[in-house]
Amino acid sequence: MAALPPNEAKSARPIDRGVARRHAFLDAAREVFLEQGYEAASVNDVVRVAGGSLATLYAQFGNKEGLFLAVAQEQHERFVRAITPDCVDNLPLEQGLQVIGEKFLKTILERDHLSFYRITVGEARKFPQLMQRNVSANADKVRDVVANHIRTTASECEDANTYASYFLSLLLSRHHYRALADTTYVVTEEERRDHVNSAVRFLVRAIRGA
Template identity: 40%
Template structure:
């Protein structure tokens, strides 16, 4: 494990008593929301599992929606950390994208992530502000983290970017679409590490090198012969 990776983990660990209490609330909230759903989830039940008091819970998160969004933030940080590690290490693009792709897909395929995504989609009609906030604080942040890494690799002369934002979007969608979509629809689909690695390798190779073999323009060939 690299020094940069160790540093990222250390910085993510709660340091103060307040940080530890906040982390306990978020962990308990994750359990309750997934078990009971957003509407039925009880703040009192969360406090019962985490310890502390309702007043402390409300002072830290404001209300149920604030707690739910904070829980999503904590999950997103776990994904963006791996991209930050590759950025800090200036990892060569092929190696970096493979590691980012594997970490990203593995996190999305965790049962908790799949259940969370299903829960958010279910809230879209009645509580549209929650999915919108999730998009802003989740996928948008993950995409920006990848943009930062890709721009670093462009500055190193490894790649050329016409549109960094769309390029990052394309990579993330290619990486997640096959395995994650199937797992969302079928609980029996649980890709293992080797399946994830194989899928990501194909995506990275296609992303960096394309799938159409270059062939000269026939007209230009005729001109050269003439």
Template identity: 30%
Template sequence: MNVISDQRVRRGRKFGQVLDGARKVFMRDGFERASVDDIAREAGVSKATIYAYFPDKQLLFLEVARGECLRQTEEAEAMVTAEVPVRTALTIAAERIVAFQLSDFGQRMFRIVVGEGERFPGLGRQFHDFGPGLIHARLVHHLGSYVAQGALRIDDLDLAADQFAQLCKASIHEKLIFSMTETITPELARRSVHGAVDMFLARYGVGG
């Protein structure tokens, strides 16, 4: 499957309805086994309506992923204003990153993209651009703002944003993908959040 620009996505009155139905089917069946017929049935629309909005199933899948990542990002950013101390802002960001990892949506999306990547070249790259890449871009923006305020000292914002995201996954990501534990406890999640913030500030913080 070729990589297709999301500019081909069209919006209409039942756009959200289609996305809700697609989200349920993709999460249940994966990308390959999800059929347009099943999505139309779940969404309560016709196949013609789906094709009017999304001429390609890959675009529909990516729009579902992008919508969820955008929602998570906007909710986190609504809590961060210019007056919020850097530690508080980083803690909010870390909590959101960890929550996404632990969510059923986040885990299933990761497995779908990894599982289908070989059959559908470009799917992983587009998923990254529409999902994790969006979060990365917002992290770079906010880290840059704190650098400008003198609260952080960072020379390479792209690297620092990647480092922060990876720190948030410590002790969680591998346990999930290798099924080393059935559940991640709230205590372990908090440990990862605060450990990520502490280590990041130890490297990039200014004045303790």
């Protein structure tokens, strides 16, 4: 019998049961935490959704807090991947900022990200490191991309980092805060685009001293 090519052989290997069980617990826990919040959530509900046993869950995560921190880490990584802009090196200042801004705003307004942010704020005293990460680390990646784009396309700008911070603050205003406060608040694609465009025009005028 002929051997499978390396790529096919690799894909044919069964997923480790422990890894598969961990993924199942994380997916179920994310669903439960988003629906019920941290305090009300029960590990029994997680096991009911994911299958398996409490003993296996405790062996992998230690307790409910350990499970929540693991879910938070996965959520953080998912968020960072989602907000990371595509390459805008070939675009002029305004167009590049528009692309970056639309992707960032679309991501932060997604229901799951808003829900997890509310949980993080509510549990800030218990998990201060999560709040710090949401406030700073999540935005740092986008801020760096914005600052680099400004340096590349607006050499006259002497403080790209400060202008990049202003840009993200403009994006977060209005829609993000209202969406956090009101779960029924909906922002259309056109409204997102217009909001980003207003922020871009404001920033570009400031950079160019107009």
